Structures are given as structure tokens and as C-alpha cells.
Amino acid sequence: xxxxxxxxxxxxxLPEFDEFLTNKINAEIKQPTLRDAMLYSIxxxxxxxxxxxxxxxxxxxxxKLEDLYQYYDIAGAIELIHTYSLIHDDLPEMDxxxxxxxxxxxxxxxxxxxxxxxxDGLLTQAFYWIAKSNLDTSKRMAAVRILAHNxxxxxxxxxxxxxxxxxxxxxxxxxxxxxxxxxxADLITAAITIGAFxxxxxxxxxxxxxxxxxxxxxxxxxxxxxxxSEEDADKNTFPNLIGxxxxxxxxxxxxxxxxxxVLKEQKFDKNLMVSFLDYFKD
Numbered sequence: 001x002x003x004x005x006x007x008x009x010x011x012x013x014l015p016e017f018d019e020f021l022t023n024k025i026n027a028e029i030k031q032p033t034l035r036d037a038m039l040y041s042i043x044x045x046x047x048x049x050x051x052x053x054x055x056x057x058x059x060x061x062x063x064k065l066e067d068l069y070q071y072y073d074i075a076g077a078i079e080l081i082h083t084y085s086l087i088h089d090d091l092p093e094m095d096x097x098x099x100x101x102x103x104x105x106x107x108x109x110x111x112x113x114x115x116x117x118x119x120d121g122l123l124t125q126a127f128y129w130i131a132k133s134n135l136d137t138s139k140r141m142a143a144v145r146i147l148a149h150n151x152x153x154x155x156x157x158x159x160x161x162x163x164x165x166x167x168x169x170x171x172x173x174x175x176x177x178x179x180x181x182x183x184x185a186d187l188i189t190a191a192i193t194i195g196a197f198x199x200x201x202x203x204x205x206x207x208x209x210x211x212x213x214x215x216x217x218x219x220x221x222x223x224x225x226x227x228x229s230e231e232d233a234d235k236n237t238f239p240n241l242i243g244x245x246x247x248x249x250x251x252x253x254x255x256x257x258x259x260x261x262v263l264k265e266q267k268f269d270k271n272l273m274v275s276f277l278d279y280f281k282d
């Protein structure tokens with residue numbers, strides 16, 4: 001492997017991948033307001049963690065850097081799903097957030113109706129991209145199955161429903177873990193496991209364990225980063241439930257468990273997945 005550090009991999013691949021996303025949506029979406037609303041949130045400054053993890057797994061399985069573009073449709077689909085979920089999360093009927101990453105949320109920029117349709121467009125276009133990709137049928141079907149399972153009513157959407165229907169009471173630790181697993185971790189798990197399937201890597205329990213630990217750690221870190229803010233005060237988060245110190249310990253344990261899991265992985269270059277764990281030290 002030429003690149004051993006995830007941050008370096010991210011910096012190398014991201015510009016071309018960003019260009020791919022913008023060009024593809026511009027080429028495919030002809031309705032101007034819909035296209036503008038979709039692009040507004042796609043290009044709102046996200047880190048592309050999920051598609052970069054998926055591509056990093058593909059690269060770690062031996063795919064050359066110059067051949068990664070063959071997997072951009074699948075990685076792009078994961079980012080479309082993530083972006084649609086953010087648009088809908090911000091809606092007045094859900095989290096009711098006026099801003100996302102320092103910019104007006106989609107519904108504040110375009111209106112509630114256009115924002116809903118932009119989310120709908122991103123969701124359905126994601127599966128169109130997978131279906132139209134150049135990967136063989138078995139890999140495309142695996143990507144559809146994993147993404148639909150983890151992002152739909154058995155995963156992310158279930159977590160979103162719990163989030164908006166249980167916000168009037170404090171969840172216990174088991175309930176909160178299930179919420180975070182579904183709402184956040186499942187899509188990250190999907191990205192990592194789809195990458196392995198698409199690269200022809202035999203999916204092992206170790207990589208699945210790594211993905212699950214990383215996905216939950218991602219939300220725990222987010223809880224810690226938001227702790228103390230006014231809008232966080234009444235939310236179901238780990239620091240609000242078990243305290244900041246215990247949450248920091250929980251994050252350390254999740255990262256340690258993720259590291260131990262991926263180090264057991266066989267026939268797989270582990271450097272990028274190990275170095276990704278530095279994300280949780282920032």
C-alpha cells in the first residue's frame with residue numbers, strides 16, 4: 001500500500017470525489033430548484049467520512065489509487081443517503097434546526113417543501129447510482145441490501161423515529177445506545193462493510209466489529225463535542241446521562257475495542273483503518 005495514513009488518504013482522494021459528486025448531480029438533475037437544493041446540502045462542507053471510509057476499505061483490499069474512481073458511484077450513494085438524512089433531520093417537524101455547519105439549513109434556504117423533495121431526490125438517486133455502477137451484479141446487490149438495511153426502517157430511520165418520539169423523556173443507557181447505533185452507527189457500519197464487499201474481500205466478524213465500534217464512537221464523540229451547549233441541554237446524550245468523565249471513558253474503550261478488532265483482520269492492510277482511529281483524539 002502506498003498510503004498508510006487515513007488523513008493523507010482523505011486529502012488525496014477528496015478533491016476528485018467532490019468534483020465527481022457535483023458533476024454527476026449537475027448532469028443528471030434537470031429541474032433547477034431541485035438540483036440547486038440537492039447541491040446546496042451536498043456541498044455544505046461535510047467531511048465525507050462515510051464515503052472516504054468505504055473507499056479506504058476498498059484501497060486497503062488492494063485496489064490501486066488510480067482505480068478507485070470505479071467505486072465512486074457506490075461511495076457517492078452513501079454520501080447522498082447521509083445528506084438526505086441531514087436535510088430531513090433539520091426540518092421543523094424533526095429537530096427544527098435553522099443552521100447546519102454554519103450555513104442556513106436546507107429548508108431555511110429553499111423552503112420546507114423543496115427541502116423535503118431535495119431529501120427525497122438524494123435518497124432515490126443513491127440507489128440509481130448503485131444500480132448504474134459498473135460493478136458486477138452480486139456486488140451491486142450487496143451494496144443495495146446493506147445500504148437499504150442500515151439506512152432504512154431497520155436502521156437509521158428507526159433511530160430517527162426513536163429520537164423524535166422519545167425526546168420528552170430521558171432514555172436509559174441501553175435505550176440510548178440502541179438509538180445511537182441505529183441513527184448514526186449503522187450508516188458508518190454500512191460504509192465499511194460495503195467497501196469490503198465491493199472489493200471482493202471476505203467479510204469477517206472482525207471488520208464488522210470494528211465498524212460497529214467506530215460507528216458508536218463517532219456519535220459518542222459528537223455528544224462530547226456538543227456537551228455544554230445551550231441546545232444540547234435537554235437532549236438524550238451520553239454526557240447528559242452518565243456524565244462527561246464516564247462518556248470520555250466510554251469513547252476510549254470503544255476506540256480500544258475497534259483497534260483490537262481490526263488488528264485481528266486477515267489478508268487486509270490495516271494501516272488506514274488503524275490510523276482513522278486518530279479522529280477520536282482530536
